[in-house]
Amino acid sequence: MDSFFSRLVLSNKTSYRLGRHALFWTVCWAFQGFIYGFYYIEGRATNFFAISYIESFIYLPQHMFLSYAIIYYVLPYIIFRDRYWVGFVWVIALILIAAALSPVVNYYLITPLRIYLHHPVKAMTFFFSFMGGLRGSMTIAGFAVAIKLIKHWYQKKIETEQLEKERIKAELEILKGQIHPHFMFNTLNSIYSLALKKSDETPEAILKLSKLMRYILTDCTNITVNLGKEVEVLLHYIELEKGRFGSRLDISVNIKGDIEKNAIAPLLLLPFLENSFKHGANEMIEQAWMSLDLQVNETALKFKLINGRAIDHNNPNSIHMGLQNVKKRLQLLYPNAHELRITEDADTFVVSLAIELGSIKLIET
Structure with missing residues (x-):
């Protein structure tokens, strides 16, 4: 079991990578749907939890956009190359773009969907919709980036430990190799003395x-x-x-x-x-x-x-x-x-x- 989870978290094999990404976004979708189900509740709970999960699924792409943009572009190409201020600017810009997508999604997708399903439509200004998107995107992306950084730190730790082991191994081989000639020299001297005495x-x-x-x-x-x-x-x-x-x-x-x-x-x-x-x-x-x-x-x-x-x-x-x-x-x-x-x-x-x-x-x- 431990081996399976280790491969799931660390393996670069395509099946494991797809599996851990699917697991992460499934958990995010379930969490968001459950939390916002309580926020929208006005009638029967099951109906509003259903619409909450549907809306959470619709909002997932903007969370994915922010998370993957930071993980696969900002971190490897900017932050890990010690360009911290540039990385900070990029992160702020991406957060604002992701938050700005929330009013667009709400106006063109969420509102028509609620009308079609005969659910109450809550009037929401651009500002409140923007702030809601900002909060949701930052929360999900924050978790995704935190997991990525922990994984990156763990892999670097493993690499460092492996390099240290290789260094110690090489040093031990050198030290042990220095013993052999000295040992052989003394031993041959002893045999030479015996040979001289016949x-x-x-x-x-x-x-x-x-x-x-x-x-x-x-x-x-x-x-x-x-x-x-x-x-x-x-x-x-x-x-x-x-x-x-x-x-x-x-x-x-x-x-x-x-x-x-x-x-x-x-x-x-x-x-x-x-x-x-x-x-x-x-x-x-x-x-x-x-x-x-x-x-x-x-x-x-x-x-x-x-x-x-x-x-x-x-x-x-x-x-x-x-x-x-x-x-x-x-x-x-x-x-x-x-x-x-x-x-x-x-x-x-x-x-x-x-x-x-x-x-x-x-x-x-």
Whole structure:
């Protein structure tokens, strides 16, 4: 039912357009006939309601003239082109023309009709007939124009929302695309290190890389992915890095909750892990360490990543530069549904992220 009324109001298909126009003028005719039936009543009500409906039908063309002239000429060609004063003059002129038609219709059509049907004829001066036409035409045209403006506003709102969705979608694609090269560069470096050592783990690392590539090229094309797959990518990446660092890396991973029942935007957590290795483990001369905790409760995700770090005296804020991308994605995908805190001191870098997974802002494709 809602779909039918939506099509009736918004569709540009000829059948629906004719249908909504016919419905509008039928309602106007019924309303005018009912109201003026009380105004003319002097004898039996049914007789005067009958003549009222006949007269209302005769007056419809002048109401149509005013309504359609404003809707299909003044609004699109003048008002919507920001020529407001010209539009105002046109509207006033059209109202006066429509009102002036009322005495003509009354003299040449209504009066002869009443005489023919043997109904009382009320003497009406040009002025009162003009004022009656002015009132009736402005009332009907006012409703018609109001409906048109509401429809125009609603369509513009839909267009604006669609453009905003397309903008956000394009921006997300750009942001996500920036992650892939960075991720691949770090992963290939890890495999290259294993190859230099002629490690027996090199084939397994290449296999993990192929799985990661498949994940990026297939699953990551969707707005959301299964949280279990996202966590699996994190674990594969950690294994690749552990092969490169060997015993020099001390890392603990703690995952709690049912990760298979939730979904998350793809590659949202990985940049934090990459950042920890790039600006943490890579730059520590002695033992590198890292701690990852991920908890899921219903649809609430809590992610905490702590790593040791070496201070970059030349560029102390360099660590944050790599996280601007994921911050932006969080703002676009989880507005008012996430909390990200990044704290650091002389030897520690901490990322704390809380997300309400069910509150993702889906972008229609």
